[in-house]
Amino acid sequence: MNSPATREPLPINGALDGLEVDGLLKDMFGAAIATAQPALRxxxxxxxxxxxxxxxxxxxxxxxxxxxxxxxxxxxxxxxxxxxxxxxxxxxxxxxxxxxxxxxxxxxxxxxxxxxxxxxxxxxxxxxxxxxxxxxxxxxxxxxxxxxxxxxxxxxxxxxxxxxxxxxxxxxxxxxxxxxxxxxxxxxxxxxxxxxxxxxxxxxxxxxxxxxxxxxxxxxxxxxxxxxxxxxxxxxxxxxxxxxxxxxxxxxxxxxxxxxxxxxxxxxTPQLALEAAATKSREAGIEVHILGDAIEGEARDVGAVMAGIAKQVSRRGQPFRAPCILLSGGETTVTIRGDGRGGRNVEFLLSLGVALNGEPGVFALAGDTDGVDGQEEIAGALLRPDTLERARERGIRESERLENNDAHGFFQALGDSVITGPTLTNVNDFRAIFIAAQHGDLSRSR
Missing domain, CATH: 3.40.50.10180 (Glycerate kinase, MOFRL-like N-terminal domain)
Known part of the structure; x- marks a missing residue:
């Protein structure tokens, strides 16, 4: 998968010291795709x-x-x-x-x-x-x-x-x-x-x-x-x-x-892919929780709900203790009302980001395992705690982009799209939300 500019390891304390969150999330996405390859199955x-x-x-x-x-x-x-x-x-x-x-x-x-x-x-x-x-x-x-x-x-x-x-x-x-x-x-x-x-x-x-x-x-x-x-x-x-x-x-x-x-x-199946991703997370020493392989609904609504769960984990240690990763799959939908390009995974991710509003220590990756989100040759994107801040510095307003169904344009402008090319498989959507152990200053990603 192509990635944005090389980033320094995130300053996460304790057992996670030196972990590159972006890399882990991409590795998990790659594991989900790899386990569903026809040559293997x-x-x-x-x-x-x-x-x-x-x-x-x-x-x-x-x-x-x-x-x-x-x-x-x-x-x-x-x-x-x-x-x-x-x-x-x-x-x-x-x-x-x-x-x-x-x-x-x-x-x-x-x-x-x-x-x-x-x-x-x-x-x-x-x-x-x-x-x-x-x-x-x-x-x-x-x-x-x-x-x-x-x-x-x-x-x-x-x-x-x-x-x-x-x-x-x-x-x-x-x-x-x-x-x-x-x-x-x-x-x-x-x-x-x-x-x-x-x-x-x-x-x-x-x-x-x-x-x-x-x-x-x-x-x-x-x-x-x-x-x-x-x-x-x-x-x-x-x-x-x-x-x-x-x-x-x-x-x-x-x-x-x-x-x-x-x-x-x-x-x-999507469940098989999520289990492969979960194994990759556990190998890195991070606990993982699969929330479901068949989650549906408007992408922006699912993003808002997932943000609420992530904040509860981050702030209250409920229903899971951080550090952990929340995994989910399924197929959300996008009702096109603006003149953007749609894409259910990036719309989910932008909605998640808007609802999190820079919540410290929360990162996410969402992508389609076939390498195409909507009608774009882009699998999905990455979200970091500083995503909205970086967008605003460039004059990009996240809420306007979300209302216009232009999440692809939002993440492309930041260099945070995830591009795999043809994956030669298709086991639906992949969503991973990483929640660090404490609030701290975890937004530095460059």
Missing amino acids: VPDFLPQPPRGRTIVVGAGKASAAMAKAVEDHWAGPLEGLVVTRYGYAVECERIEIVEAAHPVPDEQGLEAAERLLRLVSGLSADDLVICVISGGGSSLLPLPAEGLTLRDKQEINQALLASGATIAEMNCVRRHLSAIKGGQLAAACFPARVVNLIISDVPADAASDIASGPTVPDTTTCADALAVLRRYEICASPAAIALLEKGLTETLKPGDPRLPNIETHLIA
């Missing part, structure tokens, strides 16, 4: 080769790396097609890798989705389809339901991203306006055996919400999708509304006879 879940063909299909930001891991550990004949985000391709010899747009879909993704369906058509019960699925697959497989266009999907997707809807709500809409999601890709594979290898990027690890569930059954309905559009006042095309109102785009439900031969493995 895929091999243990590969099935036995079939009597017939083996085809690998899939989509997501980690899907190309997952395909490479399958290929590296598969001795028999192998073919396939996987679509990933631009810049996330990994070269394979037997599996074709296609790049497409995320988070707003494009023609490349549309064409790839059409080809995926053709590739798995006409299979037999002797054949095996290995589906490699990760977050981002919803946008990368934008095949619209009959009667809709790619433009319809793009407009709805953009509106959902700015609405503040949860990932479960967004994907409910996406799969009910799709010709490939909501179990339809798996149905196209019938009667072949389907083995799903899935990296989770959603709260509660619901397989139907990861990439909108192209290879698993779904319990939500067209009526649910329509309710989401109305709840967030999203202006969808008349064609989309009509399809949902008539129930013409229903997904495949549990017990569907076209889905009898499906085996699903969650090979990496």
